[in-house]
Amino acid sequence: MDYERVESDVLVLGAGGAGLRAALEARERGASVIVVSKSLLGKAHTVMAEGGIAASVANVDSKDNWKVHFSDTIVEGAYLGDWEMVEMLVKEAPERVYELERFGALFDRTPDGKIMQRAFGAHTYRRLCHVGDKTGLEIIRTLEDRILHMDVKVMDEVVVTKIFTEKGSVSGALGLSIREGKFIVFSCKSLIIATGGAGRLFLVTSNSWETNGDGMSLAYMAGIPLQDMEMVQFHPTGMVHPSDAKGILVTESVRGEGGILLNSKGERFMLKYSPERKELDARDVVARAIHKEITEGRGTKHGGVYLDISHMGRAFILKKLPGMYDQFMSFAGIDITKDMMEVAPTVHYFMGGIKVDPSTSATSVDGIFASGEVAAGVHGANRLGGNSLADILVFGKRAGKYAAEYAHKAAHKTINNSDIIDSIGDVTKYLNQKGENPNPLMDRLRKEMSTHMGIIRDEDGLKTALHNIREIRSKAAYIGVSGTPKFNQGLISCIELANMSVLAECMVLSALERKESRGAHTRSDYPSKSRAFKGHMICGNKNGKPVLSFEPVRPMPARLARLVKEEVYV
């Protein structure tokens, strides 16, 4: 099969916030840059982000500063976040927000004309800079605009299926142009993986179609270890009804702006689980509370609980939550200015991902960097709302910088022709009419994950899942679809299923090994937190087999430890 060849200093996989910010940075530092994206430019998963970006600019609460943001992030991440990454996140987020404003983004304003900030779960102060409930869209449009007016080549609707390495350093990647059905070989000096999360490994998720964890799997296949893969964030509030809306996010801003949670008996149950922070406690706490209300029979008839904001008045709701108003009107026929919403937890975010060097975002393979949701480290065992948009900009920029610097010193390596042919064969083998349809298998995989890797886990369930996932992996050897490579949805599913099943195995293995409950990871058979597990599950790839190891959290220097209340074990 033919292929096209393109070349750049830096190759960026992904056109979400992290990828675009990285591309911008690398270009400004003089590197030639190509951005590849599975979806169209401007449509990456980041557009869905609603509530805002966390930065302690202290426009609303003057007492806020990076130290409080640091402490909030470490504590709510259940002390698994890497202190160095968290320090960079909270110190650099304000500048990234102001920079967006200088690029042309228009945030909501305070009465004295500064950037407005709203309250969000487990943030001590009102900290989220926002654009109504469409913050992600504004970020993507602003960066998209910038990129379009720069000399950066964007190749969208191209799915990358392989990263090539040569003697331990990167040489390029293979992509399939979805629109044209043609293969593209990318030759690069350095490569940034910014492909986002993997929410679609589960049946019910707030994530977009493209979040299959491709990048994590590509990295793993290239020999890069994955970290904290058991740490999956369940957002407390996703839509439950009707069926087509299941999982769609109901932004935390609803609670941030005054919304309350009620069970079917009309009780405001968060008063019981978290008397002080109530609805605005950390996501893992609220999600478990809702889960408990539902499993103990105090849920609604569609299997959720109620969320009510109607008391805030119509004008306020239309200004602050226009997207939510519209979402419930068009998807459920419910007017949230009058009626209650029905909500339940939905898979939302991957704290885990590619293991990176905290200070440079470099991975274990020379020349490969990772940033954004695909990378692990900042959010520990539970991510605070608003910290991801900060993460993608702060670490997007950093990865761009270090990848450009690396590229300045490196040379292009030749990509082995047989590697190219083999990798193309790995895709075209799926174009086999007699093969089995990948979609029912993918459904089964998602079901396994939702059933056994959900909010509450235990050893029996996880072992069952592991067994079934391995069976699915062996069946996946026989999948195939008809048609040509051009815009062939089935072919993409085949590629994705292979990636997803690899990750699913790493995730379940990590969850089995973490015999404690911490942050988003809750084991009914090990209900408390254990000092022995204050560290990261690392899933390495040894000749195609996942191998686990454990790495303790790096101790914080005293100047930072002072800012954070000490971790307690009971």
Next chain:
Amino acid sequence: MNVCIKIFRHDPASDEQGRFVEYDVPFEEGMSVLDAVNYVSNYIDTSLSVRWNCKAARCGSCAAEIDNIPKLMCKTKITSDSVTVGPMRAFPLVKDLVTDITSNYDKLRSIKPFTPGKAQSGVWRMNEDDVVRSQEFRKCIECYLCMDVCHVMRLHNTNYVGPRHVIKAASIDMHPLDSLDRSVELKEKHGLGYCNVTKCCQDVCPEKIQITDNAIIPEKERAADAIYDPIIRLIRKIRGVK
């Protein structure tokens, strides 16, 4: 109960002509057109081409013509036992329901980017009231349904950039701290004069942006002012009214 969904199938690389193919899909309460199309592509014919991403009406990928009306597939419920889905007709076809919308990126490139005045330093201050006007246009999810419905775009023989791009220009023009004016360029280079304010575009916009009323008409007026009445323009500028 089943729904009969008629989907346009056409691969320009191999078929001379496209045709509508009927599929039976089991109906579920609250089902969207995208759900039904995905059912077909997941379980009946995996080679069916369809573009989607968020399934929550936020990314603008799934624009199509549903019973001949430009709509988002993920935001349109199935309400009867049959429905017809075809691709947008204002853009070249890639395959089946997918069109090539890449020309829009060139158009976006041709609009001058945000250019703040030089006096801006320190923390920028802007009034909420001034920000809101531009924010309306920033809700655009680039679904291009407005371009699909516009009769000028469908003619393919004018240089009109189209409603999406007029609101793009307007969204920057109405940024309180932007220092340029894009109205004359819209008229002279981007064929804004071809638009005869039929308002069809704002009727189909899933974000309910008042494209014609709040962007096209003001830009047309501004261009007219600038071209025919430079004095008024000067006064406006001095008063700080953009």
